[in-house]
Amino acid sequence: MNLLTRIADIFGFLGHFPAYAIAYIVETLIVIIFGTVAVAGMVYLFRKYMARVQIRIGPNRVGKFGLLQVMADGLKLFQKESIMPSGRDDLAYKVAPVMVFIGLMMGFVFIPYGPLAWFGSLTVTHSDVSLVILFALIAIMPIGEILSGIASNNKYAMLGALRGVAKDISFEVPMMLSILSVVVMASANVTNPLDLNGIIQAQSIPFIILEPLGFIIFFISMIARASQSPFDMGESDSELVTGNTTEYSGLRFGMFYLGLFGTIFLGSMIVSIMYLGGYNGPEVGYLGFVWLLIKTMILVVITLTVWLSMPRVRIDKFVNFGWKILLPLSFIQLIAAGFLTLGGIA
Amino acid sequence: MIEVKEIKTPRRIPFFGMVMGMVTVFKHAFQKPVTVQYPEKKDDQGDRFRYRIYLSTDDCVGCTLCEQVCPNLSITMMTHDKDNPRNKRKIYPSVNFGTCTVCRNCEEICPTDAIYLKDVFETSRTRNSFFYNPVELEKDEGDVIK
């Protein structure tokens, strides 16, 4: 009994097929709302954590402990005038933030959330290749960022977009190779290693113990995907103002902003699924979702600490790092994973 | 003789220092904040903190020394009809707090200590009402209505 069937039962009077169609739509909506709330929570957590780390108080005026601050900021962005640059590429300029936002939200749909108490499994879709779909979806986001940089007719934005391209291509290959080694490991134990559920089931021992190198590579890649410090060359505020989002204002800027924080949350979730065993833990059938959230939050705090304590990497150094260090390491990881699998350790 | 000390870059272990830096940053999350929430809580200002200029019109002799010494012409003399036998010309200083830099030269040069500063600093006003005439300078900040 999972959440999907429970919702379908409510609409059961429509017959089997329409009920499931509506159930899918409703659950997708729930997940999108969850994603938005999670992102808002991320913004609040970031601001509060940054303040505490910097021995400040942080937001505490709007609502109790400033909990409504994010909502107030969102409303402010909503009612702000969207100032558009002249000489922009109109369609691309307007599509770019939507692309980032949609890519993020669709990523949330394919996450296996695991079971929670009475609701049962919260996972929306079951696909044998959900891993591939997930990474295809979050690969949409950089396209939006690049589009926004090129369409803004601004030199800072263009330089930011060019840096973004250089950054993206230098970490995506090692990231995919480290995913491949996860799949290799998982294929030893389960029949559907391209399914995120299958990967979680294969982790009786979390993969972080079996392939720590892959974890580090993937974690670094996820930080770089979220384009936050130390890998925020694309929007480095002390060099390129804010890079590709320089010319955006109002709700369009808000979408990029949510995209940044959403990627941190989504990335941490993916890392915890791939390497920390996702919803695995004591009382899986009852508390699975809670375990996933706990693992995610630990990773989020680590990510934010990295953000707050590291200087920005120079773009050419990062490209070197990606191609000359991460790529060989991920090949080594892949070979090691092959040996582990053949040796029957995994 | 010159003592010269050459500084070398400290040695470090790759990546270990970064992790230790993260730990240092994380540790600060449990420290008490050093900032204070301003209107509810006010920091101790110290004994010598001064901001608001006060004037005792009974003591002022209208010598215009404060006007002369003021570095950026914040003080101008102004006629004020008050029965003060020591101030025959009936001129008293008036202060524009919009340009006052709180250099305290007026307080130091005043021969009769008629002009003095106190640690009142919450003197926010609308843009064109920073100008205090001698009567307002004599009052407490709360009593000045603009």
Next chain:
Amino acid sequence: MENGLEKKYIELNMGPQHPSTHGVLRLKLLLDGETVKHVEPVIGYLHRNAEKICELDYYCDSLIYFDRMDYVAAMNMEIGYLEAAEKLLAIEPTERVKWIRVVMAELGRIASHLVWAGAFGLDLGMLTPFFYFFEEREKILNIFTEVSGSRQETNYMSIGGVYQDFNDKIIYKIREFLKQFPKKLEEAYSLFVKNDIFISRTKGIGILEPEVALSYGVTGPMLRASGVPYDVRKDAPYLVYDKLNFDIPISKGKDVLSRFIVRFEEMRQSVKIVQQALDKIPDGPYFNPKAKKSLMIRLRGEGDVYARTESPKGEFGVHLIGDGTVKPYRVHVRSPSFKNLSILPYLSRDVLIADMVAISGSIDLVFGEVDR
């Protein structure tokens, strides 16, 4: 060009309203992709005519304009002006005043370097250490408030003396600060120099050869980081620096990183100086009776003096000409930030934008002083 195509550069305006430019510096960049081909600093956005205004004011009044030149180290600016003014007016400060001024100058130097280190971290994208430095700086500013009544633009010194005397509470506060400061400093220091990314961003960037530095008139930590042990406090001692025991930190690295570590070592030396000076402050009057407060606006000076002091940014020189009246005839300031800024186009040829930001951050620019 060989292939018949004209090479085109991107022109980029950085500033005067840009997150990384300290104050209101405007940089006109010519870019070849990410590489900076040419930098042209444009200054004057904070020009307040301070030198001219000083000529229209009494000798005692000019202090507040010097406070606002290097607004992060106001105490050092006051000392720089008073060194010249006291020479011109022939009013010697008393012995106690000299020691008090040394204490204040060194605290001001620490405060200035703390701001620089925090802002430099922000330039490189480190958000957090900025606040740790400002926590410490706030303690120094509290001491300044206790001493002078103001946080930043202190106006503490006066001709031949200081505004008010030291008391036990102030000395206790300074000692308390010095007790905990070195530990905090080392903690923040290790946040930077133990970080591989920071080292990779600073090491070997912006190499300034000593000959070039001397020919451009660069002074201060910039010059000392290039390996030239030049410090006015040692080479031409003023106040009581010849009675104090401290070292001049130099580094042979010549790059941005060595400027960073030299400034940190200067802070450690400043702590040493303040500790020595606090022990040695003699008793006595806190102002010269020849310059008592009621005589402030009657001081007359005639002559032509130039006095130099070591401000946190470098050699700070003040040229005063008096014509026998109560106001100076000419005031001219040799400001170290301005001279150090002139090296920026030389240093940032064929570097990446990120390095250019690091180099301009390492110069320690304060625009109140550059534009005056």
